[in-house]
Amino acid sequence: MTIATDQTASAVKNPRTLIPSWAFDLLVYDFRKKHHTSHAYTERVVGQTLVFLKAAGQIRREARRDPGAYVRIVPTRPVDEAWHEALQRTEVYLPMSLAFANSMIHHRPVMDDDIASGAALARTIPYLHRTGMYVDPEFWNAEAGSSCCPPECNDQGGREFLGSWEGRVADGPLTISF
Template sequence: MIPQRAVEQFLVFIKAHADNVNNSDFGMPLPDGSIGRVVPTLPIDAVWHAVLQHTEPYAAACEQIAGGFVHHIPILTEGMMDGTAVTFTLAALHGTGYRVDMEFWYGEAESCCPPNPPQPGNK
């Protein structure tokens, strides 16, 4: 069972994503040329994987919080490995105005998947 505090932090993460997804002045370049705004730590990514197994309530929560579905795109960038991405993420989390429980945001972000796994449609 996922602790309620972890789910709360995941929802703050989704809100931080929504607040910054279109902010051209915030974030860092990703390998595909897009801009990364927020990244999960391993505990938050574990929650993400769990909620993705329940697509209808996840999609509804995304719609309510972010205005649309938030896709999980497993990548691992240098910024994630060196902690830069977590710095951006923490700024975004605090910017939501919600409580940020640092127990879930300590350390570097890591990918839950192998570095740059194949994406659907690409071999």
């Protein structure tokens, strides 16, 4: 039994390996600067944010092949706080989104019954494990019903169509040349 547990633990990968070390260090620096957390905690929460975004990216890629494969997953409050910081570091966030999802991974703050009940988080955790990355239980267990967004933010159009850009940008897939 112990041997199986040790083998399982070694089979998962460190989320830090998902992006270049300089990019990881920038995300850690940004989070610590704003939240005044320990270095160890910050590295862990940033790592779990990367696991979440990797899972979201995998879902987006699958849903482009089969729209029925789309599943809504959600971060916990600490992971969402790190996501907010990552969104502001565009030189890291854009290439990371492209690497994980082959498109931008957008953030729409919303709190609804699916999140409040814990159903969304219960649905999320298996997708995190599918990434092959270490899923740190401190950031996912006992966090059901949490969100960065209070209920009053539902008027921000979390699930409604946001509208057209009326020819200001090209229709179709986003292509960025490097």
